[in-house]
Amino acid sequence: MRPFTARFLVIVLALCAMASRALASGGEIELEAQRVSEHGWYFQGESGMASTANRGFMSNAGFVVTDAGVVVFDALGTPALGEAMVVAIGRVTRQPIRRVVVSHYHADHVYGLQALKAAGAEIWAHRAAEQYFTSGLAQERLEQRRRDLAPWVDERTRVVRPDVWLDGDTDFRLGGITFRILFAEGAHSPEDVMLEVVEDRLLFAGDLVFAGRVPFVGNADSRGWLKAMEKMIAVRPAIAVPGHGPVSRNVERDLVTTRDYLVHLRESMGRAVADLVPFDEAYARTDWSRFRTLPAFEQANRINAYGTYLLMEREALAGGKP
Numbered sequence: 001m002r003p004f005t006a007r008f009l010v011i012v013l014a015l016c017a018m019a020s021r022a023l024a025s026g027g028e029i030e031l032e033a034q035r036v037s038e039h040g041w042y043f044q045g046e047s048g049m050a051s052t053a054n055r056g057f058m059s060n061a062g063f064v065v066t067d068a069g070v071v072v073f074d075a076l077g078t079p080a081l082g083e084a085m086v087v088a089i090g091r092v093t094r095q096p097i098r099r100v101v102v103s104h105y106h107a108d109h110v111y112g113l114q115a116l117k118a119a120g121a122e123i124w125a126h127r128a129a130e131q132y133f134t135s136g137l138a139q140e141r142l143e144q145r146r147r148d149l150a151p152w153v154d155e156r157t158r159v160v161r162p163d164v165w166l167d168g169d170t171d172f173r174l175g176g177i178t179f180r181i182l183f184a185e186g187a188h189s190p191e192d193v194m195l196e197v198v199e200d201r202l203l204f205a206g207d208l209v210f211a212g213r214v215p216f217v218g219n220a221d222s223r224g225w226l227k228a229m230e231k232m233i234a235v236r237p238a239i240a241v242p243g244h245g246p247v248s249r250n251v252e253r254d255l256v257t258t259r260d261y262l263v264h265l266r267e268s269m270g271r272a273v274a275d276l277v278p279f280d281e282a283y284a285r286t287d288w289s290r291f292r293t294l295p296a297f298e299q300a301n302r303i304n305a306y307g308t309y310l311l312m313e314r315e316a317l318a319g320g321k322p
Contacts, residue, residue: 029055029084033092034247037200039064039177041092042241043076043085047213047295050077050108050145056152057081059108062204062241063089064197066175069098072121073195073204074243075112078152082112086119097121098174101181102162103206103243104189105132107141111153113160125162126183128191133161166193182235184208187225188215196235203237203251210258211245213295217304222262222311229255261291265308273312282309 033041042062046054061074063085070089075082089097100116102125103109113123132138138159145153170181177199184192188207195204207215208228217225232240233252240251248254272282283305291297 029057029080031081031084031088033063033088036062036239036241036247037197037202039066040197040200040202040239040241041065041089042204042247043088044246045076045108045244047245049296049299050149052149052152055080056108056111056145056149059207059244060241061085061109061112063097064177064179064200064202065093065095066177067095068175069095071174071177071179071195072097072100072116073241074103074109074206075100075116077108078111078149079114079157080152082115085112086115095175099124101125101193101195101204102129103194103204104192105129105138105159106189106207107145109206109243110159111145111157114158117160122164123160123162124164124166124181126191126193127165127167128186129162129189130165131190133159182231184228184231185224186221187228188217188220192228194232196237201236201238203232203235203240205232205240205242207243208232208258209240209242209248209251209255211242211248211254212257213245214291214297214300214304215244215258215261216296216300217262217265217307219307219311222266222308223315226259226262229259257294264291265304266312269305269309270312272309273316279306279309 031043033043035041040062042060044060045058048058050056050058056077059077061076063070063072070093076085097116097119098121100113100121100123102123117123142159166181168183172179177197180196180198182194182196192206192208194206194208237251240248242248268286269282283302288301
């Protein structure tokens with residue numbers, strides 16, 4: 001079979017699979033890419049947590065078009081969204097999707113990888129994500145999403161492992177564009193990476209920045225997260241695409257909300273731990289008024305506070321100051 005014919009057959013089969021999934025899910029998802037720089041584009045999810053109402057579309061993803069192919073950052077939270085990404089990218093450029101850089105293996109950023117992998121992309125992620133697969137968390141999280149996000153996450157959904165494991169900061173060039181993958185050294189997740197597009201002064205920041213909403217902290221290392229913010233500021237990007245919320249064109253200013261929220265969590269829960277105040281009492285005492293009106297506060301704040309309370313206990317036991 002000639003290469004062109006084989007490629008055509010792959011495309012036809014992929015389109016048939018997309019159509020089948022669209023019918024099974026009750027309709028096709030259409031995404032509109034927003035241009036943010038000369039070479040960069042992104043998809044902006046809705047505010048709040050993942051739900052059947054928003055079809056799991058509550059996180060961001062982006063891509064960069066070069067003369068030698070497309071580099072994608074993250075893959076959104078369902079296979080249908082990944083398929084919609086492939087279609088939307090095809091409306092912007094005829095260049096093939098060469099590579100996907102995964103910011104971290106949280107469900108709302110990776111379940112679209114199936115479609116991108118089927119389109120021929122190579123998946124890159126930091127090696128620290130191995131524990132996501134070996135710990136059983138990948139399967140546990142997938143089963144939860146199948147219950148909570150059916151039919152958008154179903155029995156056909158699988159978690160795609162990386163083709164290339166990264167061990168730290170990594171630079172590469174494609175189509176005349178310089179890319180820098182920056183390892184955050186453990187923050188929102190152990191494997192967090194960001195992607196800098198040097199010529200565009202564009203930074204895809206993943207979940208290290210949440211624009212206009214309460215971040216999901218959970219059991220993250222908030223001390224490491226604050227340190228990662230210093231790394232972002234050092235890059236001095238003109239534009240940053242966060243993991244959630246609108247694009248930032250004043251990055252240093254827009255880091256303030258995320259930074260101040262993390263500091264507030266650490267200070268309030270740290271005082272409670274130092275004074276031996278039980279968590280429920282500490283949570284009720286804490287003034288949350290500055291953040292209460294932000295999207296996702298009700299869904300995320302108590303979880304964030306409890307995770308930080310446990311973190312401050314561990315730090316205190318390890319001899320560090322809360």
